[in-house]
Amino acid sequence: MSIANRILLGFAALVLMLVLLGVYSLNQISTVTNATDTIVARDLAMLRELSTLRDAESEMQETRTLSVNRFLLRGLGRTAEDADALQNWQRTANRTDTLLADILSTASRNAATAVSGDRTSSWQQVAQTLSQAAAPLRQVREQGQAQIQAIRANDLEAMLSSGTALATSRGEFNQQIERAVQALNAVIAAGQQRSQTIYEESRLSVILVLAGAVLVSLIVALLIRRSILHPLSTFMEFVERVGRGELSGAPAKVGNDEFGRLGVTLNAMVEGLRQLAAQSRQATNDLNAAAAEIRASTQEQAASVEEQLAAVQETAATVDEITHSGVQIGKRAQEVIATAQATAQTSNAGLRAVDETVKAMDSIREQAEAVAANIVALSEKTQAIGEIISTVNDISERSHLLALNAAIEAAAAGEQGRSFSVVAAEMKTLADQAKDATAQVRSILGDIQRGINSSVMLTEEAVKRVAAGRERTDTTHTAITEITSRVQEGVHTFQQIVASTNQQQLGIEQVMGALQNIRQASQQTAAGTRQLDTAAANLAQLSAQLVNLADRYRL
Incomplete structure (x- = not known):
């Protein structure tokens, strides 16, 4: 079964x-x-x-x-x-x-x-x-x-x-x-x-x-285990013997069950191993000789590639220094251009500021003239107010006399004129207050008149100074315009320098790229040569190991 x-x-x-x-x-x-x-x-x-x-x-x-x-x-x-x-x-x-x-x-x-x-x-x-x-x-x-x-x-x-x-x-x-x-x-x-x-x-x-x-269940499991382990132990002994390299021993048992078919397969495997061991022994001997020749050739090639790589690295270092110098020159030129452009922008801003200053001075002059006209009109109105105050003062003096006469009449009237005397006293008081107020207003108007006169003088002085500032602003505008023109010429010159430097840098970068490719190819060649030398050494070592393994099988 x-x-x-x-x-x-x-x-x-x-x-x-x-x-x-x-x-x-x-x-x-x-x-x-x-x-x-x-x-x-x-x-x-x-x-x-x-x-x-x-x-x-x-x-x-x-x-x-x-x-x-x-x-x-x-x-x-x-x-x-x-x-x-x-x-x-x-x-x-x-x-x-x-x-x-x-x-x-x-x-x-x-x-x-x-x-x-x-x-x-x-x-x-x-x-x-x-x-x-x-x-x-x-x-x-x-x-x-x-x-x-x-x-x-x-x-x-x-x-x-x-x-x-x-x-x-x-x-x-x-x-x-x-x-x-x-x-x-x-x-x-x-x-x-x-x-x-x-x-x-x-x-x-x-x-x-x-x-x-x-x-x-335990009884059935033990019976199945016994029926499998006994033939399996026999095959394990056979496999261990083959594993030790003994290929000339007795073949495995064969039959109709799985173990029998396994025995047929193992016998065929041992026969194949016997033929393979014989062929491997001959091939490893040939491989060992070829590996020695390959290793000698790769060592010579590795020395030549190392010398070539050293020369390429020196050339690349020199070109790298030139490239670095060109980059520094380009950076400095760009910085000068940036500074010049900033100066030009500042000059333009100064021109705009000068124009705005001129406009502001014109506006100030116009406003100062308008203020002067308003001050003159205010002075005239102040004089009119003085005349009105004189009239009010005259009225207050007459009211004071009228109140005095009323008081005299009230005193003469006796008891019937008492209420009239009170009114006369109030009129006298109001007349006195009006007189005092007109005196204060006249004093204030005098101060205002003096301030107006000072304002007129200051306004005229401001108009004169604005005119002088306008002349100086025109001079400044002309100078800034000339500076801006010269800065633009300098920017154009530096841009030409940067363009030339960039063209030179591009050529150097192309040379550097070619040197990098040469150096990379040399490094790859050197690495490949070293790998080939290592592979040749490994191949020699492997061939020696294969010889030992082939000797391990006893035919």
Whole structure:
């Protein structure tokens, strides 16, 4: 059997065991789930039914209590009709009896189909307790019906006696229901215990099956390992022997499986190695002789290339210095051109400034003349104001005399002229204030007149100075124009120098580029020669190693 079939068979066995283990595990999980669902569904349903039974009995009690309360209200003289009390009691009692019968039937059925002996006995205890609860419930029904009939007959004594007996019967019924609940708790505990038992059994069985599957897998793996390692170790010994250079030993075993085909391949490989070793030995000897000749030739060529490279480097250094000097000359010329152009721009700016100064001086002269005219007009208006002030002063003096006369007349009038004397005093005061004010205004106008005269003189002086500045500005404009023209001529001259320098620099750069190409070619040639020498040395070393390797194989 081939190795692939062995491995495939072992893998198929492992997959089959895993599938069987999975199916068995799912079966055990389903068993645990079904048992748990059955236990939980039955127990919860029984708890709900017992709760419903208690609610029904409580409804019976509420119906009876309502009838008693209505009876007591009638005894107190209040109207309280209770025509349907007996029907309501019978209806709730019938429903309670039906619930008890259904619960008893369910408990008996659960006892017959329980999953364990403990649950069977517990369910039987529940059924027995519910059977015992039927008698107190029947007594409660009969006694309640008798009490309602006594209420309808207005028999208080019968109602009270029936109520006492009814309370006793209800107590017995509730005790039986409580015992049934306790028995159901025992059923629940038994169900939990059974679920745990089923879970433990399923887990143990799954663990055992898993351990068996692991054991079988280990056995299959060991068998496959043994069937592969034994022939493989034989081939490893053969390969190690060939690796040591022993090509004349016994050939590998052959067969129909993978190892057999591998043996055929290894035998062919050894035969090829034997022929290759013989050919390599002859070729390495020839290669060793050729490598020695190549190395001698490359060493001579390397010496010649080194001398040529040294000469090219000296020439390149000289041309580089010339190029550097040309670059410096060009830079200085560019700087001079830039300075001259800046000077020309500055001269142009100066010309514009001179033109603006001329315009400003003309404007100043015109404004000074306008100011002089305004000052003359202001002087004339000041004189007119002086005449007006003289008139006001004359009026104030007359007002003062008039106030004095009024005061005299008021004094002569006596008591009747007192108010008139007050007016005369106010007029005198106003006349005095007007006189003082006119004196102050006359003084201020005198100062203004003197200032106007000084302004006229200063304005005339400013006009004269502006005219002199205009003449000097014209002279400056002419000088700056001449400087600008000469600077432009200098810029043109330096531009011609820069153009010549650039042409010279271009020629030097072409020469430098040619020298760089020659130097680069020489360096590449030298590097290639050195690499060729290194390759020749490596080739000689390699040929020696090949000779040693060829000698290593024993034919």
